[in-house]
Amino acid sequence: MMRSSSKQEARSLASLSLAMLLPSLGISVANIALPSLQVAFNATNQQAQWVVIAYLVVVTSTLVTAGRLGDLLGRKPLLLAGIGIFSVASMAAMVAPTIWVVVLARAVQGAGAAMMMSLTVAAVGDAIPAERSGTAMGLLGTVSAIGTAAGPSLGGLLINAFGWPSIFVLMAGAGLVAALFVSTQLPAAPSGNRRPTFDLPGAFTLMLTVAAFALATTLSPFTFVNAILAGVALLGAGAFVSIERRASAPLVQLDVLKRPVIAAGLLSIGLVSAIVMTTLVVGPFYLTGVLGLDTVTTGLVMTVGPTVSAIVGLPAGRMVDRNGSTVASHVGLFALLAGTVAMMILPGQVGLAGYVLSLILITSGYALFQTANNTALMAGAEKDQRGVTSALLALGRNSGLITGASAMGALFALGSGTTDHGGGFGLQLVFAAATAFVALALGLSTWATGKSASR
Structure with a gap:
């Protein structure tokens, strides 16, 4: 019986991992196709950028709605619907006659991705025992990081060999495989007292x-x-x-947001996600403009972050299961703090090695904190609120990513353009702000822990 249960858990995790892979792949693999799309449709750079913007905006804006519908109608059926929407939209983009049809298909694809992002994490509680939920969350984080890391290189190989439509063939095919696994290997959540009102x-x-x-x-x-x-x-x-x-x-129980653990968790994931996005937005400019790296070497350095996240994800989940989410969360935040402080100092002192070491600290700390934070918030969610709680986590993360891309990018440009030190001062400026973000997240986490202990 025990062996049969373990096999079922493994099959469930495999299906959820495939569903988690698709949204991250949808972001990273499409970015590499923008120059090819621009040439193929004689589009401007701004028009091509809408291929990315449409996906990001729709994903972010529909997350909570998708999560709540999953709570009401069943997480497995809605997860399958999201995979189906993602796959059909990928096929539509593959044969698009204009750039704006590609943009429209990407927007629809984003709606499917939102269903997967919100419901995959929520479904962990339906399929995996609570004592192993940290490991499951860590695995999903690893898979997401693998999708982000592998997308550009895999997309580049496909485009070089078969042209830009091949990346949408990849996403459609991966969607079909994910749908097959989810439909046959993921058990349906037990039906509860669902309120039909939306x-x-x-x-x-x-x-x-x-x-x-x-x-x-x-x-x-x-x-x-x-x-x-x-x-x-x-x-x-x-x-x-x-x-x-x-x-x-x-749609959202506002009283739930008053709970210290949930309020602190949602705000903190936004803060630390902004830091990770900072490394992706600011990194290429610093590596090429200040350290003088060529494009190939810069690309290799940029893969360090997602690779570290992928490696750390599963051990992070096991640490959460063994030591609890509070300990793991604080360890992750302190690693992040060490990384942001190091990023202000080491690249200017020792060059590329200092940058890479700082990046390893930041991304490993982020992977550990995200796993612990997700586990803690989902463990405290009511069964009929898991979808919306998972969606709020994803919304907090995406909001942080968006803020990191815009605000931190602008701050780097400001620091780089106002001094003779150029990008070196810009890097110090943005990671001084990032250090303040981590300190705030640590303060929120400590406050929430104290409030919970006093009850």
Whole structure:
């Protein structure tokens, strides 16, 4: 019986891992195709960028809605629907006649990716015992990091051999394999007392709010349009809170967000995600402009972060299972803090070796914290709230990634353009801000732990 149960858990984890791989692959493998798409459709650079922006905005804005629908209608059926949408959209992009059809297909693909991102983590609680949930979360983090790391190189090989449509063939084929595994290997969650009412006004308002925020922070250069979008996001946030307080079956239980562990966890994952995105946005400019590396070497250095995350993910999960999420979370944050402080000092003192060492500390700390944080928040979620809790985690992470890409990139440019030290001072400036982010996350985590212990 024990062996049979272990085999079922392994099959469930394999199916969830495939579902987790697709969204990260959808981001990283498409980026490498932008120059080819620009040439194929005679598009401008700004038009080609919408292939990435459309996916990112739709994913971020539909996460919570997808998670809540999974809670109401069943996580396995909605997960399969998300894989199906992702795969069909990939096939549509493969035969697109114009760049804007590719953009539309990517937007639809983003809706499917949102279902997978929100429901894969939520489904861990349905398929894996609580005492091994940390290991499962670590494995999913590893798979996501592998998708991010492998996407550019795999996409580059495919495009070079078969042209840009081949990356969408890859995603469609991977989607079909994932659907087969999920449908046959993932057990359905036991049916509970699900409320059939869906908070449509709340869902629409939240999607509009998050979409406006995402567009305000991703559209470049900054113009009056960005300011209007930021205003819409602020007004939408206020309207969403008002709607949720009056709703009989709210999309998000606002009282849950008052719990210290959840509030601190969501804010902290946003803060540390912004730091990781900083390494991806600022890194290439510093490596080429200050350290003088060529493009190939820069690309190799940039793969260090995702590779370290992939290696650390599974051991991080086992550490969470053995020592608890609180200990693992603090260890991860202290590693992150050491990495951001090192990034301010070591690259300027010892060059590339200092940069790589700092990057290893940052990404390993992030992988450990993310695993611990996800495990803690999902362990405390009610069964009928796992989908929306998982979605809120993904929303916090994506919001941090977006903020890191925009705000930290602008801060680096400001620091690089105002001194004779160029990118060296810019790197110090952004990682001084990153150090403040980690310190704030540590403070939030300590506060939440103290509040929980006093109850």
